[in-house]
Amino acid sequence: MSRAILVLPDPRLRAVSKAVGAVDDGVRALASEMLAEMYAAPGRGLAATQVGVTKRLFVMDATWKEGAPSPMVFVDPVILECSEERVRGLEGCLSIPGVTVEVERAARVRLRWTALDGSLAESGFDGFASVCVQHEIDHLDGRLCIDRLGEVERRSVEARFAGASA
Ligand code: ZN
Numbered sequence: 152m153s154r155a156i157l158v159l160p161d162p163r164l165r166a167v168s169k170a171v172g173a174v175d176d177g178v179r180a181l182a183s184e185m186l187a188e189m190y191a192a193p194g195r196g197l198a199a200t201q202v203g204v205t206k207r208l209f210v211m212d213a214t215w216k217e218g219a220p221s222p223m224v225f226v227d228p229v230i231l232e233c234s235e236e237r238v239r240g241l242e243g244c245l246s247i248p249g250v251t252v253e254v255e256r257a258a259r260v261r262l263r264w265t266a267l268d269g270s271l272a273e274s275g276f277d278g279f280a281s282v283c284v285q286h287e288i289d290h291l292d293g294r295l296c297i298d299r300l301g302e303v304e305r306r307s308v309e310a311r312f313a314g315a316s317a
Contacts, residue, residue, distance in 0.1 A: 154188060154202040159247050159312040165293040168198075168205045171226045174269045178208065182224040182267060185210045194245045196283045198290030201246050209287035213280040228264040228288055231273070233257035240282055242296045250308055254299045256285045 157164050171178055181204060189197040189210055198209040212222045236258040241251050259277045262284055266272045276284050286296055297305045 154184060154204075156188065156192065156197070156201050156245050157203055159295070159297075160309065161246075163203050163205075164200060164246055164290070164295060166200060166205045167293045168200055168207045168291045171206050171208055171265070174226055174265060174267055178206075178226065179267055181206075182208065182210060182226075186212070186222050186224070189245075190215070192245050194243075195279075196287045197245060198287045200290045200293070207291045209291065211280070211283050211287060213278075213283055224267050225262070225284075225287075226265040226267070228262055228284070228291075230260050230285070230288060231263055232261040234259040238282070240279075242282065242286055244286070244296055246290075247295065247297065247308065247312070250297075250311070252296055252300055252304070252308070254282075254286075254296050256282050260284055 185197050185199065185202060188202065195213055195216065196209060196211040199206045207227045208225065210222065210224050212220055214221050234257050237255050238258045239253055239255050242254050243251050258281060259275060260281050261275045263271060263273045297308045
């Protein structure tokens with residue numbers, strides 16, 4: 152069942168994903184594979200882009216590492232609102248293993264998405280979950296957290312991965 156998680160500089164990480172639309176059994180199977188992959192990695196978020204699927208879907212569990220699992224699946228997520236308040240925090244990415252970077256994000260976001268039963272859902276996120284949601288939606292647009300660094304810092308991370316994959 153395992154889908155390999157793509158690693159920098161794989162060009163597929165730069166693909167802009169397309170809307171999923173209707174949630175069918177294929178989408179539900181993909182989501183459950185991605186959750187398993189995320190827990191195994193181990194990570195707290197995984198976007199379909201990272202497993203080479205160019206669909207707007209990501210999975211997240213912001214709290215399982217603290218012993219309180221809360222798996223969530225987001226299909227066709229849209230950020231409705233970002234707080235003006237910004238926060239700087241450390242982020243890692245399963246596609247950039249071993250690297251932690253300091254990134255500025257909106258402190259709070261309001262999100263709308265399609266749930267796995269096909270219904271529309273809407274919720275606000277703050278703290279780590281807010282950062283994670285923004286990080287994963289960046290993946291769906293072909294953006295990585297290192298793109299939010301200064302040029303010099305971004306290039307130094309990229310240099311570490313240059314030639315790392317065929
Ligand atoms: Zn990532």
